[in-house]
Amino acid sequence: FFSGIEALRTTMASSKKKPSISNALEMKVVLVGAVAVGKTSIVxxxxxxxxxYQDTTIGASYMAKDIEINTRRIRFSIWDTAGQEQYHSLVPMYFRQSAAVILVYDITRRQTFTETKEWVEEIRKNAPEDVIIALTGNKCDLEEQREVDAKDVEEFAAEIGAFHIETSAKTAAGIKDLFDILGNKFLSKKNLPGPSGMRLNGSTGASGSGCKCG
Incomplete structure (x- = not known):
């Protein structure tokens, strides 16, 4: 456990050394969710x-990617947190100054959706009031094994002011949409335009019939 904390501190320190892009808007994004829901695979x-195959995350890992949305460059600074229970007490520190939280569950395991509800209180306590929450059902390529009804998730997303999307890290379904929506919502909060036609307030991806994974 202590070695995991040291790894966590090392990761945080090293991320501070990464050069920033002068004309990029930095957007801090944190992924949380149960073990093996596919957080690292999404990143x-x-x-x-x-x-x-992805090794189990110890503490947290950091990745970054720049994309352009309607001529605006956004640098996604992504913190992928560990799902193991022994690291849960460390995760709330990452919520501070975050622009978005991606709450990930596995559509084939009902319990992982239930666990996302437990994170909402921590997000409310530690994240900025206007944080964007993406309730993300991963592994939508496994539709025949589905245990989570997308309608239930839509209702919960509406309750907490989040948007809902389903993804498959395996097939890439929904991944681009997820980060495009996050980026556009981020721009809208800064009164900067997103591309025309992008739905900033609606949910994307799955409805009751599940997402279209190819």
């Missing part, structure tokens, strides 16, 4: 367009 798919 790997978004930042490197890869998918494969």
């Amino acid at each position: 790997a798919r978004f930042t490197k367009n890869t998918f494969g």
Whole structure:
């Protein structure tokens, strides 16, 4: 456990040394969720367009990627936190000064959705009041194994002021949409325009029938 904390501190220190892009708007994004829901795989798919076996995260890991949305460059500074219970007490520190939290669950395991509800109170206590919350159901390529009804998630998302989307890190379904929506919501909070036609307030991805994974 202590070695995990040291690794956590080292990761935080090293991230501070990363050069910033002068004309990029930095957006801090934190991923939280149960073990093996695919948090690290989502980050790997978004930042490197890869998918494969991922070691269990110890403490937290940091990745960054710059994208352009309607001529505005956004630097996503992404903190991927560990799902193991022994690290839960460390996770709230990452919520501070975050622009968005991605709450990840596995659509094939109902309990992982239940656990996302437990994080909402911590987010409210530690994150900025206007933090963007993305309730993200991963592994939507496994529709035949679904245990989580998307309608239930939509209702919960409405209750907490979040948006809901389903993704598959394996097939890449929904991954680009997830970060595009986050970026556009971030720009809208700064009174900066997003691309025309992007739905900033609605949910994206799954409805009751699940997401379209190919």
